[in-house]
Amino acid sequence: MTDASLTEGLAALLARRIAPADRRRATLHLLDWIGCAVAGAASEAGAVFRAQAASQPPGSARVILGPRLTARDAAFANGAFGNVLEMDDVHREAILHPGPVVIPAALALAVERGADAGALLDAILRGYEAEIRIGRAMGGGHYAKFHPTATMGVFGVAAACASLLGLDATRLVWALGNAGTQAGGVWQCRHEPVMTKQLHTARAAAMGLEAAQLAAFGLTGPRLILEGPQGVFAGLASDAKPYRVLDTPDAPWLAHETSFKPWPACRHAHPTIDAALALRDRVAGRAIEAVRVESYADALAFCDRAVPRSTVEAKFSLQHAVAVALLDGKPPLSAFDPPALDRADLSALRARVTVAEDPALTRAYPAHFGAAVAVTLADGTTLREAMPDALGDPENPLDDAAIVAKACMLMGSAGVAPDAIVAAALALAEGGTVAALNAALPGDHRA
Secondary structure: OOOOOHHHHHHHHOOOOOOHHHHHHHHHHHHHHHHHHHHHHOOHHHHHHHHHHHOOOEEEEEOOOEOEEOHHHHHHHHHHHOOOOOOOOEEOOOOEOOHHHHHHHHHHHHHHHOOOHHHHHHHHHHHHHHHHHHHHOOOHHHHHHEOHHHHOHHHHHHHHHHHHHOOOHHHHHHHHHHHHOOOOOEHHHHHOOOOHHHHHHHHHHHHHHHHHHHHHHOOOOOOOOOOOOOOHHHHHOOOOOHHHHOOOOOOOOHHHHOEOOOOOOOHHHHHHHHHHHHHHHHHOOOOEEEEEEEEOHHHHHHHOOOOOOOHHHHHOOHHHHHHHHHHHOOOOHHHHOHHHHOOHHHHHHHOOEEEEEOHHHHHHOOOOOOEEEEEEEOOOOEEEEEEOOOOOEOOEOOOHHHHHHHHHHHHHHOOOOOHHHHHHHHHHHHOOOHHHHHHHOOEOOOO
16 A cells, blocks of 8 residues: 555544534534525425425435435435525635535434434534545635535535444545545536526535445445546646645644624625624715725625626625615625615615725635725715624634524524424434434425
8 A cells, every 4th residue: 555645544534532512513513504404495496406305205314394205315405405595604714615515414314324413413523524624625726616515515425424324444435535536516507597506515415425325335436536646636626735635633623613604695795794784883874975895806706796686696796795784784584685686775885886806805815704895975984894704703703692593593484493493403412312303304294
């Protein structure tokens, strides 16, 4: 055997100790995903995946607002839901969302196998770790063309499911190798009014689970899937940083530096929203002549959209986000729906917004997602607020109560009573069971 590959090193790293505080953190991410997934399942795109789920053979794992299916089919359906509203958790450096791919697959497999709560929470932590470590090595060249939650999600799901299956290090490497060979998902779906982004996460959840299951049966996979001459770095990452996969091996589990999103918009718009909210009280009731948003280059590349024409476009519009925050305050789900896009006051303010790159913020990115908003009033006064880190990031965290409240709000928006679900999710770190959580999740009238 030659020197250890990156996936072999990652397999060894994933075997390190998991503490009770780590498992408690995993329950917060699980609950956050449930809130996002329940609301996403009730959406137009969610209805498509629920309809497809209804045509699949029965199993034991709950599809949100749907039937019980096999682990693979439940992972596919639930994997579509968590990213719909753009409120899913996010890791800044890796620029991806671990929750909507890792958690639905891990939960479905845990239910099917009768795994205990500790095994599920450990699997979530290991899945986050693998996805983030590989994701942070991919570099900006990958993100410019590919959807990292899809491409890197397969690795996280494979690691999580391998943990639940009890795979040894060799078979974990096979699972990662065969997951990575399927990595895909290009960004063209961002430029058209389509639902493809949900297919990205659904496929990542299902493919990663399948890769782990096949490894358990003996399907070998490439150990050099990352650094090989025709591996993921060579094919998908023009400026990869391979050392980041195994860098900082003694750091806390990376779930602890994964951010929670308070607003229903692209994460690149969040620091702009936060800065606008900080200004709002000072500009309320005063005539606004102009608004200038300054942020990092990727925020403009993804979210410079002066005239959004759909909910998805509004969620990726700095102009709409800053207008909503200045006029209405903290943006609810409805702030990005078509009625809001047609409001005369929001349209008029959007037209007064200019956006520009701040090179200093670009240099700080992706370690920090920052923005500044300057409002010029009709009397010539200019007021400015800067946010170096978005609300929900480790430097500017949401507390546990806010995370729970967000999940309750999202479930309530879909007409789902949250109390029993919240209790079952948080109980997993304190002796609760996976079966109880699966039973608490909302189904359809046929279940």
